Amino acid sequence: MLEAKNVCYEIEQEEEPLLLLNGVDFCIPEGHFMAIVGPSGCGKTTLLKTIAGIITETDGHFCWNGRNLAEDGDFEPDEIGYVPQFSIAYDQLTVDESIESAARLRCRFDSEDELDDIIDKALDETGLSEIADRQVKHLSGGQKRRLALAMELVSSPRILLCDEVTSGLDPRSEKEIMTLLHDLARKDGRIVISVTHSLADMDMYDSIMVLHQGCIAYHGSPRTIGHYFSTGNLEEIYPKLALRKPADWKQSWIKHRESYYERLDTEREHKLRETGTPAPAAKRSVAIADENEEELPGKPSQPGAFSQFWTLFSRRWKILSRDRTQLMLQIAMILIFPIMVSLFSSKGQEQIIQFTAERSQNLTTEIQQAQDVQENRAKVGSAVSGIIMFEVILLGLMGSNNAAREIAGERLIVEKEKFAGVGTGAYMMSKYAFLGILVLVQSLWMFAFVEWWWPYRGDSMTHLGFLILANAAMTSVCLGISALSRTPDQASLLSIYLVGFQLPLSGAVLALPNILEPIVHPFISAYWAWSGSIEGGLAENIKQAVRAIVNTEFSAADLCFYILIAHIIAGMVLTYIGLKRAKWD
Known part of the structure; x- marks a missing residue:
């Protein structure tokens, strides 16, 4: 049994706090299918998120x-399922792979076999x-909603929030989804709560809760809702709500x-007799649950961190292999960037001219020789410095x-999987393992190709090590930016600015002012x-030649x-902080 006792949720605003939920009380027994309806902004999704624990009631x-x-602690991940408005599956995976x-x-x-x-x-x-082998990107809207439900059902949740x-x-797909939810509520004593704007087919629900600006205006049988609002047409309920203040509806x-x-x-007891199901100890209107109620047997427990890591890591490679745009971009960069560096390799191959041991008797010749040596050193030093920086x-x-975009681009799926019990550490390490392989492949190929030409x-080996570290450092910092950003576009923009x-x-290229150099360099x-x-x-x-043309101070290796x-x-650290913060919106 699920109970809400005087639940309120308030957010701070500049002028005055805004009360999104105002003293919500209800009690829902097992095997119950309930709809939460009301005008836009009345608090339906807010109530669902407070039940789920995504936001905390004030x-x-x-x-x-x-x-x-x-x-006494929130729901266990396998006790509750939450189907959000957004898609929780990757387009590149099949239906079967998503559920797996x-x-x-x-x-x-x-x-x-058990899996x-x-x-x-x-x-x-x-x-x-019948469509288990179809990729998610080829599914219809109704099929995607079914898939989202299937992904929640793998853990046999006692409560399903939709x-x-x-x-x-x-209309046909809507009716099919509602029938599916109705049937799910009848299995294993599961509570199913569905937030909806639609007032069609209300008779399929066991009860309907009507919210108005955070207050419960009605919660009862669909057969009595018309009587309560004095209307024979459910579509007239929303206009009627606007005629009275939320507090008046609440008191009524x-x-x-x-x-x-x-x-x-009475209706519930009648349904239980029809199905031959024993009546529970506590009635619908009594806000006291049976503390001796036993948990259903056979509930799956959470997998270990390494198992989650390996699943996430393997899935990421599968997604990359099927994402043609990203895969071709990776291949293009790996192949083209080293070629771009190699175009300048001839300028860095010239040998440094040394002064002759014998002094020339002609002063003009000696001055010309010194000038040639200086120009040669500047040319070689500039080319070598430029090639290294270009790499x-x-x-x-x-x-x-x-x-x-690695985390920001899938942020809502990340939040959904965290809600389902995926550990932050397992997810983070799967990203670093995946990106670490990319870093090694990119850096090794850049080094090997350029080394062949120059x-x-x-x-x-020292140069190779610093190339790997350069790539790894930028990848790690940009992953932190991705984890902290609100949108993929914001993450991409900040990362491009950083580069x-x-x-x-x-x-x-140009030496920084002495006062700025110690402030800026630590971050570059x-x-x-x-x-x-x-x-x-x-x-x-060669090092002396580079020093001769660069005014910036070099640091020890x-x-x-x-x-x-x-x-x-x-x-x-930034990645971990960003992942720990919930970003559902």
Whole structure:
């Protein structure tokens, strides 16, 4: 039994607080199918989210089978299912793969046969068996709603919350979804609560709750709702609500609810007798649950963190392999960027001219020789410095592309999977494992290709290490930006700005003012990768040539290494903080 006791939800505003839920009281028994209806902005979705625990009520509390959820802990992930308005499946996966992914993330099973049974049961219950091999992007609106329900049913939730699951559907599809929800409420004593704008087919519900600006205006049988509002047409209910203040509707309902609850109890007992189901100890109108109520047997427990990690990691590779746009972009960058660097390789291959040991008797000749040596050093130094920085910037651009939309682009699915019990750590590590492989492939190919055209003038392995760190640092920081951003476009824009500032603020082209350099450089990963490659890897004569044309101070290779590691760690911290914060909207 689910109870709400004087539940309120208030948000702060500049002028005065806004009360979105005002003293909501109700009690719902097992095996009950309830609709929450009302005009737009009346608090329907807010109420559903407070039940789910997505937002926390500011006053009052909910009880589940006699357990105070505010004091004794919230629902377990497998006790409750939540079907939001948005899609919770990836377009690149099939129906079967989507349900399998949900099952692996939410359920612990002893064998693959047991997993197959869970998937087959969800497919059968939602009528998706015949299209199990169809990709999500090819599903109709009604089929996507069925899939969302199937993904929730894998954990056999006792409570199923549905937010506008019939919105935007044609009448036939809407009726099919409502019939499905009705049938789900009759199985295993499950409570199904559906938020809807539609007032069609209200007779399918066991009860209807009408909200008006956060207050309950009615909660009872669909057979008595017309009598309560003095209308024979349900479509007239919303205009009638506007004729009275929300507080007046609330007081009116408090005054009359006992008689309507008695009618609801009578209808429920009649249905139970028809189906041969024993009546529960507590009636519909009594706000006391049976504390000795037993849990249903066979509820699946949560899988371990490594199991969730592997499911998420494998799924991400499958999605990439089927996302032609992103896959082709990755391949294009990996192939084209090194070619762009190699176009300038000939300028960095020229050998440095040395002064002759013998002094010329002709002063003009000696001056010309010194000038040639100086020009040669400047030319070689400029080319080498430019090639290294070009590599670093392009790898930074790859890193930005890797991670900018990685979390922000699927944020709502992330929130939904966290709600279902997926650990933040497992999700975060799956992203770093996936992106880590991309970083290695991109950096190794950039190094190998450029090395073939322009053999590095020093310790190649040190240079390779800094290329990997440059890419990894930018990828990690951009993943943190992605986790903190509200939208994918915001994350992409901030990440591009970050890459765009790398070259001008690195000091490789124009030296920064002395007062700004120590302030700016710690945040510019391109500077540390460039400086580390030059100080730690270049041959001494080439290093001197680079120093001759660059006014920026170089840092020791060890310091560069530690700073880039710090960038990676900072990105991980930002990612974790961003993932821990709920961003449903």
